[in-house]
Amino acid sequence: MDTKTASEQVTLYTDEQTRRLYATDASSYQELPEAVAYPKNTQDIIDLIQYARANNTPVTARGAGTSLAGQTTGNGIIMDIGRKMNRIVNIDARKQTAHVQPGVIRDTLNREAAAHSLLFGPDTATTSRCMIGGMIGNNSCGLFSIKHKTTREHVLEIDAVLSDGSRATFKPLSEEELQQKMELDSLEGDIYRQMVSLIRDHKEKILANYPHPEVIRRNTGYALDRLCEMEPFTEGGRPFNLAELLCGSEGTLAVTASAKLNLVQRDPHSILLTPQFSSIRAAMEATVEAVKMDPAAVELIDDIILDATKNNIEQKKNRFFLEGEPKAVLIIQFDGDDPNQLRAKAQELGDRLKTLGLSSSSPVITDPEKIDRVWELRKAGLGLLMGLGAEGRTPTFCEDTAVRVPDLPDYVDDFQRILDKHDSKCVFYAHASVGELHLRPVINLKKEKEIEKMKVMAGEIADLVRKYRGSLSGEHGDGRTRAPYIEKVLGSEMMPLLKQVKQIWDPQNLLNPGKIVDPKPMEADLRYSPSYRPPEVNTTFNWRREEGFADAVELCNGAGVCRKLADSGGTMCPSYMATKREKDSTRGRANLFRQLFSGRQAEAFQSEELRDALDLCLSCKACKSECPANVDMARMKAEFMQGWHEENGISLHERFFGQAGTLYPLASLFPKLSNWMLKQPVVKELLQQWIGIDKRRDLPAFATETFMDWFSNRSNTNRPTSNAEAGRSVVLLIDIFTNYHDPDIGKAAVQFLEATGHRVIVPEIHELGRPQLSKGMVDHAKQVLDQSLPVLTNYAEQGYPIIGLEPSELLTLRDEYLDLCDDDQLPAAQQVAEQSVTFEEFVASTLQTNSPPGTSNKVYIHGHCHAKALIGNTAVEDALQAAGYETEILQTGCCGMAGSFGYEENHYEVSMDIGELTLFPALRKLPDDALICAPGFSCRHQINDGVDRKAVHPAELVAKSLTT
Incomplete structure (x- = not known):
């Protein structure tokens, strides 16, 4: 990796891979930086800025890179503060404050604060990864801004590094303290002297041109209007505090090294009202009524987002509260101490909306788990929009406007007239409670005419915002997208003042230049543009869902x-x-x-x-x-x-794991010898050197009798009689892992299937291509498909369920086969997919009407990654509950083994680190005699290696329930 040193402590990464990784954020822009740095403390930031000054190189601070207006892209040094500066210094529960480094994730802070019944209020849709430094830079607000306002209201102090590499702490100052600051012979002193002079000279002009004071969320330009509200400019105002100016300054004035934050008490109870509407206008009129009742949040979701949730695996389960096909939905939350009062308030508002003829359906949701699911759907909105495909892309050029709440209905109508004028459609969603809607017209940036239309619309929308005395940016910032249009909103008189602010703080123009003032044209450096060349390559997969x-x-x-x-x-x-x-x-x-x-x-x-x-x-x-x-x-x-x-x-290592099926028959001829050899240190050492199998792992042992041998050798006296023979036929797929390593699982499955009246057919198919796919041997997987698909199609045509024991193997039929098959094979592949079920899915459906005697045992379930992604954990839970078990799904992520991944020498450490994230700690907390269920072969082995616990397959538990 190419590197160079900015100081003895800080390394600049200049290799192409790293630079490419930081060339984009969540915006429409792409700029290849000169270098990337990962400061670990304040001194590193100082060293980087001093290096930048000496080399006249811009510096752009970046957290999670979720900015939508291009704030965290730049052609100089990208300073990733999230990688190493992510420590919560302390939480003072008595004072209700938190001192944090800028890379602390908002949700991480709130998990720690929750122990004291406290939270950091601003709640963006990206709280699972957005960082406090970025929230300060953008003055983030989020879903509950009518209640908690903006980040600015919760920042008590900012410890910053200035553009000359000096440090300064910005906090509320008395008149005496302000005077002392103005007397400093330093850049900090210059900043105080010149900022005070600027506000004193231009206060009236600033207040006349900035957004209406009732607009809570206003991030257009620098927050000069906030300074005007302070002492010494307004008698009785807040103490002078430049930290409020830094909030929303997008890293263009100083770099946050740490911050002291205000925390607030959590309300013990919440309730949701979800009125549904036939028009956006009706939803806006309902918002005006809703805010009169002191809600904690009022969020809008339109039909475009709702439609996008239908095909999203994760979000379609969160649509439970929708009735019919509404044009728009409001999510209204009330918080408080008395749940009965909250319910009465929600009912009163629902009745009011019905009386006004705005909404005839207003479901009330009180269950905390369901409330979380509704908010999950809302928070997914942005990502869903951005994944609509090339023809449905909605670039973020005007999505962040805010006006007064009473103006919303008329503003939306005026906005719609602009859309109609340009023959464009738009997504409407987000923070209706504070007059901010994310309005995202559909624009295809790959077309020159569409870019020109975007620029014209951006200008007209800026004029519209000016008409309502609103804010061009409510929280996402100006960045590269909106900065060219600030003048239209604030007026030409304000632009010299904004440029003066930048000059005061950053005379050399080093800190994130081109954002807020002196921007490039909004169409420069677009990720997608008319010059973008889409890939034109031959592929083995057909990429049908993605259309290429x-x-x-x-x-x-x-x-x-x-x-x-x-x-x-x-x-x-x-x-x-x-x-x-x-x-x-x-x-x-x-x-x-x-x-x-x-x-x-x-x-x-x-x-x-x-x-x-x-x-x-x-x-x-x-x-x-x-x-x-x-x-x-x-x-x-x-x-x-x-x-x-x-x-x-293909390397020997890849062939070993990707084509294990060719080696297993030989090893299984002498299972005891094979098992003995695989445990010998010298053999382990050789396997590590030759094939890359980490010697700290024990390879799975071979069974003394394979499942297929057992199944074919069973005598008639061991087979069930008339009940099974007369029953419906099912196809049981025995993968190579079950056949050679865990035949007892297959036996248990047969025991259950036959006991419940089914004739079991076991075809000579042990591979469906999963090992080959995992090693990128896609052409080999296609050969497996060509061999297996005709056999499976024959069963599918007869209506036989095709049952798999290993989730990743079985789900290959329902996932990759539909994209790996040729066009003429697609109908057969679809038919096979429709007939294919995991063992757990089959059990759950069978035992609904055929439930055996139950047990009183509790089972802890660790779900398989592929199953969780494609079908969820529900089937495992349902199957075991139907078999009489009490169940608990462990809140665990990936086990870290992932087929062969964890066995490989260069992946072993990461594999165990992943296991330690959630799985191993959760298992260590369980009773020593706890029943642990894991459908995945590799999951069970990782559990054994990681915590020395035995996990069993659902088939073993279900079969056991038959005899208890």
Whole structure:
């Protein structure tokens, strides 16, 4: 990796991979930086800024990179403060304050604060990964801004590094303290002297031109109007505090090194009202009524977002509160101490909306788990929008406007007239309670005419905002997108003042230049533009859902959900959770895919930097469901590795794991000898050197009798009689792991199936291509498909259920086969997919009407990643409950083994680190005699290696229930 040193402590990474990873954020822009740095403390920030001054190189501070207006892209040094400066220094419960470094994730802070019944109020849709430094930079607000206002109201102090490398702490100052600051012979002193002079000279002009004071969320330009409200400019005003100016300054004035935050008490009870509307106008009129009743939040979701949730694996389960096909829905939350009062308030508002003829349906939700699910759907809105595909993209050029709440209905009508004028449609959603809607017209940036239309519309919308005395940006900031239109909103008199502020704080124009003042044209450096070249490559997968590989590599929108940590729940992205490196996130890998394939086309299949970024991808499939855009990185990795292999061949290591089925029959001839040899240190050492199997792992033992031998050798006296023979036939797929390592699981499955009246057919199919796919041997997987599909189709045509014991194997039929098959094979593949079920799904459906005697045992379930991503954990829970067990699903992510991944020498440490994120700690808390269920073969082995506990397959538990 190419590096250079900014000082003795700080390293600048200048290699192409790292620079590409930081070329984009969640906005429409892409700029290749000169270098990337990861400061670990305030001194590192100082050293970086001093280096930048000496070399006249811009510096852009960046947290999670979820900014939507291009604030965190730049062509100089990108300073990633989230990687190492992420410590909560302290939480003072008595004073209700928190002292944090800028890389602390908002949800992480709130998990710690929750122990004291406290929270940091601003609640953006990105709280699982957004960082306090970024929230300060954008003055973030979020869902509950009518209650908690903005980040600015909760920042008590900011310890900052100024543009000359000096330090300063900004906090409320008395008149005496302010005078002392103005007397300093330093850049800090200059800032105080000149800022006080600027406000004193221009106060009236500022207040006359800035957004209406009733607009809570106003981030247009620098917050000079806030300073005007303070002493000494307004008698009785707040103490002078430049920290309020830094909030929303987008890193253009100073760099936050740490911050002291105000925390607030949590309300003990919440309730939701979800009125549903036939028009956006009706929803806006309802908002005006709702805010009169002191809600904690009023959020709008329109039909475009609601429609997008229908096909999203993760979000379609959260649609439970919808009735019919509404044009719009409001999510209204009331918080307080008395749940009865909250219910009465919600009912009163619902009745009021019905009386006014605005909404005839206003469901009330009181269950905390269901309330969380509604908010999950709302928070997914942005990512869902950004994943609508090329024809449905909604660039963020005007999505952040805010007006007074009473003006919302008329403002929306005027906005719609602009849309109609330009023959455009728009998404309407978000923070209705404070007059801010995310209005996102559909624009295809790959077309020159569409870009011109965007620019014209941006100007007209800015004029509209000016008409209502609103804010061009309510929280997402000006950045590169809106900065060119600030003058239209604030007026030409304000622009010299904004430029003067930048000059006062940053005379050399080093800190994040081109944001807020002196921007490039909004169409410069677009990620997608008329000059963008989509990939034109031959692929082995057909990419049917995405309508081509080109669209697949463009799916990622930069929202960064894959950067959430394990404590936030879910599985995506396990390698990022363990390493905290951008290259190990789904977003990082997707960015490399897009940049490399759009530039080098088929040559990108030989990219060392992309191969390196994919190395720690476990192909867990979590991104396929948890990513709002449903990026399937497992499939993209397989496709890339197929292309890599075509040029470079397949290594011995990859063949060993990808074609284990060819080796297993030989090893199983002498199982005792094979098992003895695999435990010998010298053999382990050789396997590590030759094949890369980490010697700290024990390979699975071979059974003394394979399942297939047992099944074929059973005598008639051991077979069930008339009940099973007369029953409905089922096909049981026995994968190589069950056959050679865990035949007892197959036996248990047969026992259950026959006991419940089924004739069991076991075809000579032990592979469906999963090992080959995991190693990027996609052409080999296609050969497996060609051999297995006709056999399985024959069973499917007869209506036989096709049952699998290993989730990843069985789900290959319902996932990859539909994209791996040829067009003429697609009907057969679809028919097989429809008949294919996991063992747990079959049990759950069978025992609904055929329940055996139950047990009183409790079972703790660790779900399989592929199953969680594609079908969820419900089937396992339902099957075991139907068999009489009490169940608890463990809140665990990926186990870290992921097939062969955890056995490999270069992955062992990461594999165990992933296990330690959630799985191992959860298992250690269980009673010693706890029953642990894990449907996945590799999961069970990781559990054994990680915590020395035995986990069993659901088939074993279900079969056991038959005899208890």
